[in-house]
Amino acid sequence: MDRLENLVRSNILKLSPYSCARDEYEGQGAHVFLDANENPYNAPLNRYPDPLQKDLKRAIGRIKGMAPEQIFLGNGSDEAIDLLFRIFCTPSIDNVVAIEPTYGMYKVCADINDVEYRPVLLNDTFQIAAQDLLDATDEHTKIVWICSPNNPTGNCIKHETIVDVLALFRGIVVVDEAYGDFSDAPSFRKTLNTYPNLVVLNTMSKAWGAAGIRLGMAFSSTQIIDLLNKVKYPYNVNSLTQQEALQMLADPFQVEKWVKLILAERTRMIESFKLLPFCLHVYPTDANFFLTRLVNAPSIYQYLIDKGVVVRNRSSVKLCENCLRITIGTKSENQELLAALRCYR
Numbered sequence: 001m002d003r004l005e006n007l008v009r010s011n012i013l014k015l016s017p018y019s020c021a022r023d024e025y026e027g028q029g030a031h032v033f034l035d036a037n038e039n040p041y042n043a044p045l046n047r048y049p050d051p052l053q054k055d056l057k058r059a060i061g062r063i064k065g066m067a068p069e070q071i072f073l074g075n076g077s078d079e080a081i082d083l084l085f086r087i088f089c090t091p092s093i094d095n096v097v098a099i100e101p102t103y104g105m106y107k108v109c110a111d112i113n114d115v116e117y118r119p120v121l122l123n124d125t126f127q128i129a130a131q132d133l134l135d136a137t138d139e140h141t142k143i144v145w146i147c148s149p150n151n152p153t154g155n156c157i158k159h160e161t162i163v164d165v166l167a168l169f170r171g172i173v174v175v176d177e178a179y180g181d182f183s184d185a186p187s188f189r190k191t192l193n194t195y196p197n198l199v200v201l202n203t204m205s206k207a208w209g210a211a212g213i214r215l216g217m218a219f220s221s222t223q224i225i226d227l228l229n230k231v232k233y234p235y236n237v238n239s240l241t242q243q244e245a246l247q248m249l250a251d252p253f254q255v256e257k258w259v260k261l262i263l264a265e266r267t268r269m270i271e272s273f274k275l276l277p278f279c280l281h282v283y284p285t286d287a288n289f290f291l292t293r294l295v296n297a298p299s300i301y302q303y304l305i306d307k308g309v310v311v312r313n314r315s316s317v318k319l320c321e322n323c324l325r326i327t328i329g330t331k332s333e334n335q336e337l338l339a340a341l342r343c344y345r
């Protein structure tokens, strides 16, 4: 990896971040808070939340096996994605490389930040050679985006491929493991001490069943976490979210139970799909959804809409012609989808 100073935008390196009242006072034991122009009434919501979410990071650190200093928390992982662009990519000069097809937010954030986006097509098994990603980079490439398990294809990118990119690329490598809780593949979090250029993304939006509270996580070196903290909004994770997340983290076994249920349903759904006369292929998946190629996906998509069942039509995505992406729901939701499909003519 290049020296971090050479990868970070110079304005960000020089930036002195906004200093909020709750940053300045670090001590314990004060009981009169007249430092932040808050209303003294309407406790506890009258108070600004902890800008660095220390309690929450300790709880997440215990579950994920990470030190709090290696954790960034954001308003969804989407916040971390946008911040990484703003920290590393100088608009209209730098570029990023990503696998294709993948999660749409990387390109949207690139476009918003006026950063060139270089997609590299996966092969027909939705894998890629590390060299193909590296060949797409040049001296202005700051980040390589790898989503694994990948959305919308569902599969994990081969471990050795990601290791090779981490070892051979001199910039930042983001491994987005939003669906990692559904997969047996070991998390790249465990390799953070080996690769100083690695950022791993997790979220509470999928297996943790809490998309509504908007809580995303980035794990990385303390240097990169410090940069994320420097650029984020001072109070980016609100107190209701911090409180609710702490409660959910107190019961990690609930998540294990959900994952087991969803994986059992996924097996059942895939077997049922393979028996549908208009189903051409179901792709292997490591996530809580699967991609399936149908004889006429757009018309089946519309048919389902008319029955009140919404799936994701990926027909216009490269390599996903005539494909629908199906999220695993409850048993009865899945049953409703199958019942509708069995009546399709």
Ligand SMILES: *Cc1c(COP(=O)(O)O)cnc(C)c1O
Pocket (backbone or CB within 6 Å): 075, 076, 077, 078, 079, 103, 147, 151, 176, 178, 202, 203, 204, 205, 206, 211, 214, 215, 216
């Ligand atoms: C759903 C998803 C996320 C989650 O984003 P949040 O902002 O945390 O809800 C991140 N990455 C991928 C690939 C996803 O599919």
